[in-house]
Each structure stands twice: as structure tokens, then as C-alpha cells.
Amino acid sequence: MITSHSYNRRGQVQLGETTAVIIIVIILLVIGIVFWSNVSKSNVTTIITQSQELSVIEIANIVPELTELKCYESGVNKVKCLDWYKVLAMNESINNKDDKSAFLFYNDYFKNSKITIVRIYPDVSENQNITIYDAKLDNTAKKLLISIPVNIKDYVSQKTYYGTIIVEGYYNG
Amino acid sequence: MKNVKNIIQRRKICNRKGVIDVQFNWIFVMIAGFVIFLFIISIVFAQKKNADTQAGFTAISQITALLQGKQQTPNVYSEISLPRTNMNFKCDESTEYFTFKIENGERTPLPTEILFAPEDLSTNKIMVWSQAFDLGFPVNIFTYITTADSIILIYNTTSSSDAAQVYNNLPSNVTKKYVSNDVDIARYKGYARTRIICFADTDVDCPTAAKYDYMIITPSPGSGLYDYGNVTFHTKPVVIDKLSQTVPYITKSGLYGAIFSDNPQYYNCQMSRALKQFEVKRSLVDSRLTLIQDALPDGDCKTTINASLDFEIYNMRNPSLNQDNMTSLNKNSKYLDTSNTNLILDSCPKIY
Numbered sequence: 001m002i003t004s005h006s007y008n009r010r011g012q013v014q015l016g017e018t019t020a021v022i023i024i025v026i027i028l029l030v031i032g033i034v035f036w037s038n039v040s041k042s043n044v045t046t047i048i049t050q051s052q053e054l055s056v057i058e059i060a061n062i063v064p065e066l067t068e069l070k071c072y073e074s075g076v077n078k079v080k081c082l083d084w085y086k087v088l089a090m091n092e093s094i095n096n097k098d099d100k101s102a103f104l105f106y107n108d109y110f111k112n113s114k115i116t117i118v119r120i121y122p123d124v125s126e127n128q129n130i131t132i133y134d135a136k137l138d139n140t141a142k143k144l145l146i147s148i149p150v151n152i153k154d155y156v157s158q159k160t161y162y163g164t165i166i167v168e169g170y171y172n173g
Numbered sequence: 174m175k176n177v178k179n180i181i182q183r184r185k186i187c188n189r190k191g192v193i194d195v196q197f198n199w200i201f202v203m204i205a206g207f208v209i210f211l212f213i214i215s216i217v218f219a220q221k222k223n224a225d226t227q228a229g230f231t232a233i234s235q236i237t238a239l240l241q242g243k244q245q246t247p248n249v250y251s252e253i254s255l256p257r258t259n260m261n262f263k264c265d266e267s268t269e270y271f272t273f274k275i276e277n278g279e280r281t282p283l284p285t286e287i288l289f290a291p292e293d294l295s296t297n298k299i300m301v302w303s304q305a306f307d308l309g310f311p312v313n314i315f316t317y318i319t320t321a322d323s324i325i326l327i328y329n330t331t332s333s334s335d336a337a338q339v340y341n342n343l344p345s346n347v348t349k350k351y352v353s354n355d356v357d358i359a360r361y362k363g364y365a366r367t368r369i370i371c372f373a374d375t376d377v378d379c380p381t382a383a384k385y386d387y388m389i390i391t392p393s394p395g396s397g398l399y400d401y402g403n404v405t406f407h408t409k410p411v412v413i414d415k416l417s418q419t420v421p422y423i424t425k426s427g428l429y430g431a432i433f434s435d436n437p438q439y440y441n442c443q444m445s446r447a448l449k450q451f452e453v454k455r456s457l458v459d460s461r462l463t464l465i466q467d468a469l470p471d472g473d474c475k476t477t478i479n480a481s482l483d484f485e486i487y488n489m490r491n492p493s494l495n496q497d498n499m500t501s502l503n504k505n506s507k508y509l510d511t512s513n514t515n516l517i518l519d520s521c522p523k524i525y
Contacts, residue, residue, distance in 0.1 A: 102456060
């Protein structure tokens with residue numbers, strides 16, 4: 001015998017089924033989106049880290065190519081050679097506490113980094129390490145260190161030294 | 174019998190309820206489906222927007238890298254092919270802040286680059302050329318941008334050597350022509366951008382003033398074309414809000430800066446930025462020569478360096494873009510070049 005109660009129950013069951021299907025579909029969608037957004041987020045983080053590392057490499061490439069530091073002989077720019085007096089002059093100008101114009105100018109080139117020129121061989125007595133630029137970021141930032149071998153020419157004593165440019169690039173990883 | 178009637182009546186009610194239930198189910202499913210559909214569509218659009226932003230970012234970073242690369246090497250011509258793109262270069266005269274923008278993307282600052290280009294470009298190929306800006310010592314490398322649908326017309330009726338110099342020093346890939354009258358100029362109307370150059374070395378030899386916008390190059394009397402002088406951006410009188418303006422130039426790179434600039438405001442802004450950079454480089458040369466002077470023993474080397482420091486380097490400080498400063502900068506940079514040659518011949522440390 002079919003009663004009104006059984007019809008009601010059937011209707012309720014059909015509505016319940018539809019609602020359950022829709023809820024399950026929505027839950028699956030939400031899980032998919034959460035998973036996809038996590039994957040995208042990790043991809044974005046990787047891209048940002050890569051681009052920050054690349055920008056440090058870029059700075060390391062710029063330093064030995066700056067005419068303000070490069071050796072210059074009879075119209076010829078020597079490859080991977082720094083003029084020691086240009087290094088000293090840049091150190092003096094950038095680290096001048098009374099006039100920040102040079103620091104601000106080179107900030108556009110060197111950004112968040114610390115650049116040190118080291119004279120290694122021969123005759124490593126005084127002033128062998130000169131930090132020409134330091135953005136002075138806190139130590140919590142991640143750091144990528146790049147070291148480039150160069151010749152360093154002292155045009156007063158006419159001596160050539162072997163040295164390195166150490167670029168420490170800071171970034172938030 | 175009564176019972177059977179009741180049952181039939183109840184079935185009729187239940188059938189109606191079933192119909193309502195089924196209809197309600199369909200409406201519910203349709204609304205839910207529509208919401209899910211909208212949601213998916215919104216994700217697709219968000220993705221498209223992200224992809225566009227990413228493509229724009231990639232284009233900007235590639236073009237920025239190419240433009241920055243030009244800053245390292247003087248006298249290099251290259252072409253960059255890209256999908257048809259709208260570019261805008263903006264140099265703010267008050268802040269001297271230089272940026273560029275691709276399509277509707279974010280503005281990208283170019284804080285160290287000195288770049289002369291039309292303010293608005295729509296092209297699929299940009300032509301890039303570079304020249305060193307030296308004033309006794311290297312200051313920067315100027316970058317010039319033009320497009321294939323731009324033309325430089327050099328007005329020359331008297332076979333002027335200045336006209337030949339400007340023509341010959343432009344890269345061969347840049348579209349350039351000699352013209353000698355208004356009819357010649359009219360032939361090149363099809364180009365999107367035309368820059369007409371004329372000279373006022375001995376006489377003013379230019380097209381009809383009322384018909385064309387042009388640039389008059391006036392080298393300073395007694396000096397060469399590429400030493401220093403004035404450039405007048407002449408505007409035909411019909412344009413009410415634009416007036417002809419004369420600006421000074423110095424060196425070959427400065428003159429080409431004016432040629433590749435759309436207007437005097439943009440040129441002034443870039444040259445002011447270049448002169449600010451000059452001051453930083455001058456202070457570096459000053460520090461270096463002072464250190465060398467202290468380290469050198471007494472002798473010819475020390476005397477020459479001392480003289481350069483006390484006269485040229487000192488007198489060149491804080492220049493601004495005006496005729497007097499350009500005259501003095503030109504004179505002092507020439508002295509510095511001579512001193513540098515003497516220092517090289519005497520086996521002394523050089524000025525730069």
C-alpha cells in the first residue's frame with residue numbers, strides 16, 4: 001500500500017541525493033583549487049628565488065665592467081682588470097658619510113649587496129680587503145656569494161696583483 | 174468503498190507533490206550548476222589575466238635587459254624584434270625619474286640608463302644604437318631608440334660638411350635621406366615619424382618654417398659640430414601650445430640625443446640626468462687623482478695631475494644644462510684629454 005508518507009520520503013531522498021552530489025562536487029573542486037594554488041605558490045616562490053639569484057649574478061657581472069673601476073690603457077679597456085686607485089676612490093666616495101650622492105647613485109647598480117675587493121697575491125700587507133659598497137641588510141636575509149678572479153693594477157707602483165671581487169647578494173628566500 | 178476513494182485522493186496529492194519535487198530538483202541543480210559554471214569561468218579569466226601579466230613581465234624584463242646591456246658597449250647598433258607593442262618612455266622633468274611602460278603594464282624604472290627615444294612607440298621592431306658620453310673621462314653610454322617607420326631627413330642645399338657628418342655617423346640601418354626642398358620632404362609623408370634636421374653654421378638653411386616641424390643645429394662659432402652648440406626644436410606656427418625652443422648640446426652623443434628626442438623637454442630631462450651622473454663620476458676622478466697625487470713622488474707626473482685637479486676637475490663641478498656651462502665643460506674636457514695624452518707619453522698614471 002502506497003501512502004503519502006512514502007512519497008514524501010522518496011522526494012526527500014531525491015533532494016538529499018542531489019544536494020549530496022553537489023556538495024561532493026564542490027568539495028572536490030575546493031580540494032583541487034587548494035592543491036593547484038599550493039603548486040602555483042611553490043612555483044612562484046621558485047621563480048622569485050631564481051630571479052633574485054639572477055639579479056645577484058647580474059651585479060657580479062656589472063662590477064668588473066664598470067669604467068669607474070676598470071683598467072684603461074691607451075683607449076683599450078682591459079678585460080677583468082681593476083685599477084687599484086679607482087677602487088680606493090670609489091670606496092672613499094661611496095662610504096663618504098657627509099655626501100651620500102655616490103652611495104645613492106651606485107645603489108641603483110649594486111642594490112642589496114655587499115661588494116668587497118680583495119688583493120690576494122703578492123704583497124698582501126695593508127688594505128688588502130676593501131668593501132666598496134655595503135647595503136647593510138640584516139643578517140636574516142638569505143645570501144648568495146659570488147667570487148670573481150681579477151687582476152688589480154696599481155698604476156703608481158706599476159705592480160699588478162691577483163685578486164677577487166666578492167659579491168654578497170642579499171635576498172628574501 | 175470510502176477507503177478506496179481516500180486512497181485515490183491521496184495518490185493525486187502525492188503525484189502533485191512529486192511534480193513539485195522534480196521541478197524543485199531541476200531548479201536547484203540548474204542554480205548550483207550555474208554557480209559552479211560561473212566559478213570555473215572566473216578561474217579561467219583569472220588564469221588568462223595572470224598569463225597576460227606574466228607575458229608582459231617577461232617582455233619588460235627582456236627589453237630592460239637588452240636596454241641595460243646596451244649601456245655596457247658604445248657604438249653598437251642592434252635590432253630587437255617583438256610582437257607589435259605599445260611602449261611609453263617617460264622622463265619626469267621635476268624629479269628626473271625615468272621609466273618605461275609596455276602596453277598597460279607597470280612602469281619599469283631605468284635609474285641609470287640615459288635613453289633618447291620617442292615618448293610613445295607602437296612597433297614590432299625597435300632599432301637601438303649607442304654612443305659613449307665622454308667629457309674628459311667616461312660618463313655613461315647613451316642609448317638611442319628608433320623604429321623602422323621613422324625617418325631622419327637631413328636638409329642640405331649647400332653640400333654642408335656638417336650635414337654629411339650627421340648623415341654618415343648614423344647607423345646605415347636607420348632610415349635617413351638627404352632633402353633639399355619642400356617637394357623632397359613631401360615624398361616621405363608616409364613615414365609614421367619624421368625628423369627634419371637643418372643646419373645654421375654659416376647661413377640658416379632650412380625648409381619653409383610655416384610648413385614643417387624641424388630641428389636647427391647651430392654649432393658654436395669656432396668649434397666643430399661635435400664639440401658643443403645649440404639645437405632649436407622649431408615648431409610650425411599652427412601648433413599654439415608648442416613653441417620653438419633652443420637647448421644647448423655637448424659632444425657627439427649629446428647631439429644625437431637631441432636628434433632622437435621627440436621634444437626639448439624630454440631631451441632636457443635626459444641631459445640633466447646625464448649631468449648628475451657626470452658629477453658623481455667627476456667626484457670619483459677627483460678622489461682618485463688626489464690619492465695618486467699623494468702617493469706620487471715630486472716630479473712631472475705629480476705636477477700635471479696637480480694642475481688637472483686644481484683647474485679642470487675643480488672647474489667642472491656641478492654643471493647644469495646651459496650655454497656657459499657647456500662652453501666651460503668643452504674647454505676643460507679638451508684640456509683633460511691633452512693632459513691625459515701627456516701623462517701617457519711620460520709613463521705616468523692617467524687621469525682615468
